Amino acid sequence: MPILDRISIYYLVIIFLLSLYFLGTFTFGLQKVLMQALPAVFTTTAAGLFFDYLELKRWSKPLTPLITGLIIGLVAQFGASSIILAIIGLVAMVIKFLVKWDGRHIFNPAGAGLFVGMFLGSYPSWWVGGENFWIYLIWIPILLYKLKRWTPMVGFLAPVVLFSGPSILTSSSSLFFTSVMLIEPKTSPATVKLGLVYGAVVAAGYLILGRFSQFDPLILSLLISNLTQRIISRYSNI
């Protein structure tokens, strides 16, 4: 598809995330949606610019920090205070730039920020712009065409559908998680086998942690799997 070939995956993700905010304005109003997005976007972008400059000694487009901020706004507790949202954004970028292994960050930045946010009393609501199942029917094929990272999605969804039923396939929250956070290029594996293992570890974590953990099972299992897949890829030949 020539049009998709000309647009980078980063811009496509940004367009998709902004579309979710736009759809959210119909249900929640423009003011509340902006108040949900701006604090995290501001801190992730500013911190991303700062840390990038420290590392690279030059200014760069803060596309990934912008994406992190937009994700945080869509997942964090709806109506959380601006200060909390800003802190979550800042923590996400600090963890991204400081917690590294072999020169690459280990944890999904938005997930790490949201995890710390739970200690501040902000439990992720996964409002993701409202229940807009249809938009994922457009987004997921585009994502798979551009990124070709289908194995983590299959590795996660197959066991969850098998053991807890197909209703997860119609949940906007889980579709957002699967098609945005789970396949983040820097913290998910690119190979087929490790991608399936990575997805399966997230699924196992979700199925177990959802039963007794006080923390959000998707966020926690994502972070555990981020680390697990790095250990496996470092010490095994999968």
Place this chain on the structure above:
Amino acid sequence: MSSRNLTIGVIVVLVILAGWYFLQSQKAQAPSPAPQVTTEEASPSTSEATETAQMEKNVVTISSSGFMPQNITIKAGDTISWMNEDSESHQVQSAVHPTHQLYPPLNTVGLLKSGEKKSLSFPDAGTYKYHDHLNPSLTGSVTVE
């Protein structure tokens, strides 16, 4: 056995164990028979007046501090109404947050704007947990006898 095969084997076993644990704990919580989606229309054997009176009795109000009553007990076939008395929107969804898979019919209640009221009937005995999707710390449950 190579380390690769061993790792894959361990992961497969872990997923199967996790799934087995999930199914076992669901069996312990899930009502029998299996839950069904129901409408709010009165059953043929119930008069409209009785239905209205019963719905007025089984009302859960929603405010910024949560659901009131937080836990409500009804009889099989009864209907519960959720009334949003807060100035903000709330979204009633089945446990477990955020995937809402335990009792999908509860997800049909969904978003309630300020002043809005929605109802759902519960045909089968069991305990059904729910929460406010926009503020998951607000939780409630319906026990159907």
